[in-house]
Amino acid sequence: MADPAAQYTAEALARRFELEVVGDGDIVVEGVCALEPGRERRLAFAETARQRDIAAASRASLLIVPRQLIDLDRPVLLVSDTPRLSFARVAAVFERPASEPGIAPGAVVAASAQVAPSASVGANAVIGERAVIGAAVIVGAGGVIESDTTIGMGSTIGPRAVIRSGTMLGERVVVGAGAVIGERGFGLVPGPAGLEAVPQLGGVRIEDDVEIGANSTIDRGAIDDTVVRTGVKIDNQVHVAHNCVIGAHTVIAGCTGIAGSCTIGSRCMIGGGVGIGDHVSIADGAIITAASQVPKDIDTEGVYSSTFRAMPARAWRKRLALFRALDRIEARLKRVETKNGISGDPL
Known part of the structure; x- marks a missing residue:
């Protein structure tokens, strides 16, 4: 959902994202759009010289273009060596939902909780004892932030998401609607009368700039914490079991299940519907294609598959x-x- 209040000049965007301005840097944009046909007061991007005619005709007020399109007859251009990446970064500033600071009617905030004045707590949300809600945090309607939890500056907790006791979220973390972070792990041990639950005494630590999709679940550790490193992107309906460590900037697509005590390396790409067995380690940079089963360690960077194509x-x-x-x-x-x-x- 775009923030309708956000407006930026071309010059301001260029400074923030290290782009080169060609033309009138005072032109203002208030959102993004597709290159064709484009919209006034919106920003779009072109990637290659083959898009020259489309870019020239676009109704977008501002374009991010590669250097080979710097001669386009436009009032203003932002020049980038990686236009798609630059567009993604700029688009993110318009994505954050607009929300007024303050505590909405019907929200329940414990007396010992610390809620920053610039934070927004939605209707019927619950903030538990000793919780710390940082500056510019948004807690959506019906969200639950349990006791002794810390939510870092600029994070967004979606509607009906639950952050269980003792969880720590870094800055600019996005948690989708209905997600549950810090639920007890699925730890069981056989006993004389059947299976008995193993106490789950650890927590969950989510580092900065992590995104966790709607209805995804991340369990707390049995003893040590479950850890999600900086920049990880987790899709909707993903499950991460107790004591897992997910390396920085790894991407995990929807409906993947990761069993307990796994260590996933940095910069991995894990496709949708992948199943990863317990105590598995995966090397940095590994790519696992959709619906693969991973019962053993992957020690070397590469592309791994274990399923048949549809026939x-x-x-x-x-x-x-x-x-x-x-x-x-x-x-x-x-x-x-x-x-x-x-x-x-x-x-």
């Missing part, structure tokens, strides 16, 4: 029949090799 159902059933027959096929092959005096590697 017609009849073809899949034929392959499934072969899978089920693999033991018999292997035994038959060994008999043939033995009969013919062939010594081959085992399958």
